[in-house]
Amino acid sequence: MQQQRDLTTGSVLSTLLRFAAPVFAALFLQSLYGGVDLLVVGQFAHTTDVSGVSTGSLLMQTVTMVVTGLTMGITIYVGQKIGQHQREAAGRAIGTGIALFTLFGLLLLAILAGCAGPLARLLHAPAEAYAQTCAYIRICGLGILFVVWYNLLGAVFRGLGDSRTPLLTVCIACVCNIAGDLLFVAGLGMGAGGAALATVLSQAISVAISLALIARRTLPFPFHASYLRPDPVCLVKELRLGAPIALQELLVGVSFLIIQAVVNTIDVTASAGVGVAEKVCGFIMLFPSSFTQSISAFVAQNMGANQPRRARAALVCGIGTALCVAVVVSSFTFLRGDLLAGLFSNDADVIRQAHAYLKAYAIDTLLTSILFCCVGYFNGCGHTFFVMVQGIVGAVLIRIPAVYVLSRLFPADLFRIGLATPMATTVQILLCLLFLTTLARKRTNASLR
Numbered sequence: 001m002q003q004q005r006d007l008t009t010g011s012v013l014s015t016l017l018r019f020a021a022p023v024f025a026a027l028f029l030q031s032l033y034g035g036v037d038l039l040v041v042g043q044f045a046h047t048t049d050v051s052g053v054s055t056g057s058l059l060m061q062t063v064t065m066v067v068t069g070l071t072m073g074i075t076i077y078v079g080q081k082i083g084q085h086q087r088e089a090a091g092r093a094i095g096t097g098i099a100l101f102t103l104f105g106l107l108l109l110a111i112l113a114g115c116a117g118p119l120a121r122l123l124h125a126p127a128e129a130y131a132q133t134c135a136y137i138r139i140c141g142l143g144i145l146f147v148v149w150y151n152l153l154g155a156v157f158r159g160l161g162d163s164r165t166p167l168l169t170v171c172i173a174c175v176c177n178i179a180g181d182l183l184f185v186a187g188l189g190m191g192a193g194g195a196a197l198a199t200v201l202s203q204a205i206s207v208a209i210s211l212a213l214i215a216r217r218t219l220p221f222p223f224h225a226s227y228l229r230p231d232p233v234c235l236v237k238e239l240r241l242g243a244p245i246a247l248q249e250l251l252v253g254v255s256f257l258i259i260q261a262v263v264n265t266i267d268v269t270a271s272a273g274v275g276v277a278e279k280v281c282g283f284i285m286l287f288p289s290s291f292t293q294s295i296s297a298f299v300a301q302n303m304g305a306n307q308p309r310r311a312r313a314a315l316v317c318g319i320g321t322a323l324c325v326a327v328v329v330s331s332f333t334f335l336r337g338d339l340l341a342g343l344f345s346n347d348a349d350v351i352r353q354a355h356a357y358l359k360a361y362a363i364d365t366l367l368t369s370i371l372f373c374c375v376g377y378f379n380g381c382g383h384t385f386f387v388m389v390q391g392i393v394g395a396v397l398i399r400i401p402a403v404y405v406l407s408r409l410f411p412a413d414l415f416r417i418g419l420a421t422p423m424a425t426t427v428q429i430l431l432c433l434l435f436l437t438t439l440a441r442k443r444t445n446a447s448l449r
Helices: 012-044 047-083 087-114 116-122 127-142 144-159 164-187 191-216 232-264 268-284 286-304 308-341 348-381 384-408 414-418 420-448
Strands: none
Touching: 012 047, 012 164, 012 191, 012 268, 012 286, 012 308, 047 087, 047 116, 047 127, 047 144, 047 191, 047 232, 047 268, 047 286, 047 348, 047 384, 087 116, 087 127, 087 144, 087 232, 116 127, 127 144, 127 191, 127 268, 144 164, 144 191, 164 191, 232 268, 232 384, 232 414, 268 286, 268 308, 268 348, 268 414, 286 308, 286 348, 308 348, 348 384, 348 414, 348 420, 384 414, 384 420, 414 420
8 A cells, every 4th residue: 555645734725635536537437437327227227217317326325425424434443543553453444344234234235225115105216116126125134245346445455545556446337337338238228237247346356456455555554354343442433423523424325215216206317317316416515525535534534643733724715726626617507507417318308307407407516616625624623413413404404395395385386396405505504603613612712821
């Protein structure tokens, strides 16, 4: 792992951007190989397959968000130990993570593969797309271990300051997924099931390459086979850091699943439209999302090295940079979101519905540039309980009730339903600003003593 980076020295902005660039590229490619599924299905299969992939992939995205939230505990803990130069503790933390997430992956496999039908019904999958939704969920569920291991390895690399290796592995996985989609969907006509199979196989290849790279490198910390078991101290710390983030991500994901379920009751075209819009959203949210992960690792190392001012400077730099990009992305999405939606579907009605939904997300793009950077900062500082609280407030107390109320207004309108998301983000930003003010006041009082 020669690519690990010391994030505690050098210019804050340039160091943060150099670290964030590979993270952004990796997330872009990860969204690309998820988006390619819908793109190929939209061009070579039926609208029911598009709906099946839309609903199924949103469920899988929620599962992945939970996994990513849990692995954030490893990123933070390993980053702190690297900043404190406690290399052996970092090795034990990684071994504990591998054992923990393998068990978690097996549990997810049993739930997703064994309960694909009930899950599809729970999401109100349109009757015409029920079989396609089940096929997508079941096949992805059978390969969920690869998704878990991929996110785990990425979290470890980022905790060590290495954001380039995950970029390399996801790049290879993206190429494999595109080839798989063209083979299974365009070539063999397998529809939603073919898209799921291509995704699973590409994730498996990504994990294999990551392990091969690790085997060829000299680890920057001691690591023994005996570490591949839950260490009580590491396990408690990782869960304490990661579990609140995972719970928050779960509830956020559930709130978006509820939106999809509400829209599914309208008709199959609206269902496909939201699915297409969600794929586009995966791209327009990439920049702030990359700062969430990058600032978390940056702040964790600097807090571990007792450099809190440098950590706070990263938050300011992140918000300023993300907002500059968001203005351009938001404007284009609001005005010409139909062009973006047209990449994933050739159905005019689906494109129209997707554009209406995207207009609401264009507003949210500006807001998440602030929120995601704050969340990254709080994660790196170890304030993951607050991250969980603000996420729960946004998802459960704002987004879900707003979706219910807005969906009852007649006629049903996807732009109006989509406004529930920026409404929730606004409240979450206010909570973050309040918490930042509280932390600043505590620092001031401590300095006066």
